[in-house]
Amino acid sequence: MKFITQSAMIRIILIILAVGLAIRGELHHFVTDFRLFTFCAFALAALLATTLARGRLRDIGLVVTALLIGLSVVEATAVYLERRPIVTMTEGWSVARPVLGWGPAHPGVFHAKRQMPDGSLIYETDYTIDDDLLRHTNSATTGPAMVFFGDSYTFGDGVHDSETLPQQFADLIHKQERVLNLGFTGYGPQQFLRGVEIGFYDKIIGDKPQLFLFLTAPWHAQRTSCKVSWSPHSPHYRLTEDGVAFDGSCNQGASLLWHEFLYNSAAYRVFISQLIEKPSHDDVELYIRVLSEAVRQSKAKYGVDTAILYMRVPDAYLAGTGFTNDDIIKRFEASGAKVIDASLDRARADGLILEIPNDGHPTPLANRFRAGLLIEALGIHVTERTQ
Template sequence: MSRNLSLKSRYAVILILLSLIALMEARQPIPFFRLATFILVFLVFVDLASLLRGKWRDGLVVLASLAFGLCVFEGIATVLEPKTLLNVTKGWSVPQPIIGWGPEHPGRFHDERRDPKTGAVIYIADYTIDANLLRQTISSETGPAIVFFGDSFTFGLGVNDAETLPQAFSDLLDRKLRVLNIGFSGYGPQQFLRELETGLFDPLIGAQPRLFVFMTWAGLAVRTACKFFWVRGGPRYALENGQVALKGACYDDSSLRVREWLEDMASYRLFIEAYLQKLTHEDVELYVRVLLAAVHLAKEKYGVATLIPYIIASGYLVGTGFSDDEIVQRLRDGGAVVVDVSLAKEEAAGAKLIFKGDGHPTPLANRLRAEMLKNYVEQQMAGVLPSGPE
């Protein structure tokens, strides 16, 4: 009698453990829920092994040992993984058709990032998103546009509306030309190309834009290759018969579910994902070809040149067979106008060009780059900027 009660109670414990596993995976109630899941799985295997005999028990002991090792592995990764203290207004970035993601609605979004160890402020900024779901840029309301495409560097992550690169450029022109900021956090050449292919912003751009600007660096090749999980909804391109071809979104339903499950593991993010995200020669080739496809389309469809402010960032091209100089030359040979905006001299002189602990450009870096672009366009691209009062 007592033995039967004992067996029933142990079976009840197993059912409770299984229910807790289901709860953890469905609700994700704590940041380290996957570690909790692995611990619960380990306990289930231990409990089942104690109930069985022979080969079944031996097999469950092996599984329990593997589960214990996974718990240790995940626990170490949970402790070692770099943390961020980030507070962003809800709706700042949500899934969007065509380009993958973007703001959910117009309005003002607060973004605050702090050092997780000290609590020190890395940046505090407010972003105004206009009725077109673009970053507010104060400029002329009419006339041909100068359009800035790109990622968070162009959007101005970490800086206020008045401190973005497009706004600094507009200010240098005394706001006499229409300037648009179509950049957003996480975008890459694939969004640039897809926006032009679909005419997503054509009503804003107008019939005769003056110039397209796309600031880039070699690290964006990881995004074009769809290696980051957060690009999952973005457009995916591949090379087919030597041509850039759209292949849908970065992840289909089946691969997305697997990747989502893996992404909830600190051990995967810390120990495995970084290796998988390493750039290859093919990744960089695709990055160059997608960017050039956008440059060609800009010329053919809009009759406008594309100015590419290029930032040389060390480390990204190791082992790819590419160099920054080679990429720049390929872009120039393909019809792009490329300007080095790395600000190496200013950095060597001690200028604060990036937010420490984050890597995004400071307001000073945006002003310096805006000045470089204005001077270059004035001197090398006749007819883009007005030569006198308009």
């Protein structure tokens, strides 16, 4: 009878420990860059197992160990190149929610801090979420609402409550109208359409809203086509012969598990995702149709017009899709929307800072400019306040 040596027993225990820690890391994400931790832990387990093997099994173990070490090196390189910012948010800021996919868990003040990997500050601010789970906007409390739909640009990632696009719009019209900010981080046209379709915001908006507004750019096509890392649980639409049809949520079932596995890898995010996420003709077509349908349904259901603030993208972004910025604008106009060019090219040419450095979200100045563009383009009459 052959007994297991003390050395072999120690290696077996270490193998079990390494595999257990790797699995725990995948399930609970208890370490930063846990996918790198997983690859390293499995590489260690494979190496230890190889020392216990003999003959052909040892050869197989060497190949597996080399493969896992290679994956660890690639993942470590991607982690170094990616230099992801350090984000600190108050718990409950964004949780899974029905219909729209995610949003705040409860009213309150949520502290947001974003730093570079070296600790230097990108921004630090507070987001006030009201009882309707919307970013607080100080405006008139009664009357037909002017409603902003949209994503983090509309919500105001990185800026104070007083500096968001909806708030600056409300300020410029001297708070004479009721202004609502329905935007939230990561949203897209699909949340706009789904919310209108099922009346998700009816109690908040009221019976006769005055105007809907939506800030967009062609990169929203990656969201309507479920090609972004945060797409799981988002409403999803598919193209039909003459429009779009609701098709449940993005990345359901096994697709959800695979999606999360891929995007939890720095190597995938750095070296592969940009190729996968590149928009196709059908992606842009879906984006146009979803937003156009939201415009049409808003008019049919609420009798309200929609103004689209459109941010142009470089021609290279749309290369190969068969679309240009002008093509997209014409399609939106054909749906009945009032399209306003919100690219701010002149201000950018003047050297003004329109994006938060090392982040990309609009600065308070950019929000101010876009609010002014809205008022001018829509011909909104502002009554001067008396002293």
